[in-house]
Amino acid sequence: MKIILSRKGFDSGSGGCPSPIFPDGRLQSLPIPDNDSQIEYGQISLNKSDAMGDIVEQLTRGKYSAQSTAHLDPDLEEDALPRKPGWNPVLGQAGAAQGHLRNNAVEAGDLFLFFGLFRPVIKNRNHWVFDKTQSARHVIWGWLQIGNIIQVTENTSYEQPWLAYHPHLASLSDPNNHLYVATKDLTFEGKATGSSGAGVITHTSELITLTEKNSPKPSIWTLPDWFFPSKERLAMTYHRKLDRWSKRNGKTRLQSTARGQEFILDADQYPEALNWVKEIVQS
Template sequence: MKLILSRKGFDTSAGGCPNPVFPDGSFLALPIPDAQSPIRYSQIQHDGRSLGPLVSQLTGNRAFSRKGAHLDPDLLPEAFERQPGWRPLLGQHGAAQAHLANHGVGEGDLFVFFALFRPAERHRGRWRFVPGARAFHAIWGWLQVAEVWPLSSSVNIPEWAAYHPHLFGQRSTHNSLYVAGEHLAVPGMQTSLPGAGVVAAMAEPHRLTAPDARGVTDWRLPAAFMPGPGKTPLSYHHKPERWRGENADWCRLQCAARGQEFVLDLQQYPGVAQWLATPGLLG
């Protein structure tokens, strides 16, 4: 089984701002803009309301609600109008998909999504980011792979998946869809969870950026992530100088600023699999 730490959601380059954490601890990973997508931000639902006004207010761009939205990963049934049989999906293409394929990512492997977040608040009837509040990387969702559909081949795409942005426009090579399974299967996990979903509320266990970090890419991870003899490091993070032990419980990682998919072989890192099974981390 492989773990893929997958960067998905708004950031300062894709979307122009972090993703909001609301005062009650709930949050939203915003789909990045996509001019080729047939889905508008105004068509996506969050908490029973159109996403359009929220994204327009946070970006400071009134026209944002009419832009195309890359609804991917698409994890929540209530986020968009669905056809019968819908299942959560993740699309990938180009160099990122080639990276996943080169690492043999497929059935049973687990994507854990992270993004850049910042506290948000209502101010004079509009949403804004809390002045002075710092942004941070955090885990927000997951998808365990049941099937991989290579879209460059003659795969018969079911009607319920025909809306997905990776089926529109000019996507680069290796274009693929990852389809979620029914139930999450992680060794040692006692809680029954669906094969894809989002965490209930943002809390300290979901935070990747270290509490004392000077920048968002200064991560604090469980010590089980620390590379050692005979263990292949998290992909994109092979240089030893990126890693340092902090204490018996934690290590620090200078996370790569670029790259979407960071792959780790859990057979070599059983302690990371135990961390994934921690109650409340997922779900």
């Protein structure tokens, strides 16, 4: 089984700022802007939160608004939009990212852990602003276990009508364009875990925070001790140079790369990863 740490959501390059961590600890990953999408930020429903259109407009200082269109991908929450029958949580991949997944034989049963750049926010004059006393950090915010993989073609919206809305159906020119549909239940080694095959993590915690505590750089990560690679256990992809890795205070420290979206870890070589994922999903 492979675990893919998948970078998704707003950051300095896409969207122009981090996603918010609200004062009560709630996380809200903001989908990146997409001019080809038909989904407006103002159409996306949120649970127990301000409207996404308002959040985006306030945090981007008006660069994007409720009428701006969003690349809602991965799409993990059923109540985020009105749905057609047959909807399932789904992730689109194309271009170099999909090529990397294909070259590493990612398949049904493998699991994506989505992480992104987040920063605490506070209310100022009834508007959300970033807390200047808090730094941005990488946080795991969702997951999807692969049930099946669909190559996007001109027939996909007819064969799978529930997918017609998805941003990856807006462009049919990339033969690398694929959709990863979630399993109903999360299973490891044929055994049900009691969790759904896809979902979001609602509140921040130390467990899901990748960035080292008090680090000014989000790219400095603190991981469990067992994450440390060796000759027998290959480091996750994009991080094969051992000088990126070190040990400190019983933890593994990693200088993560800004390059690449999909970092693949072979859980057959790192069996401890399965319990780690279970803890994250159930947090």
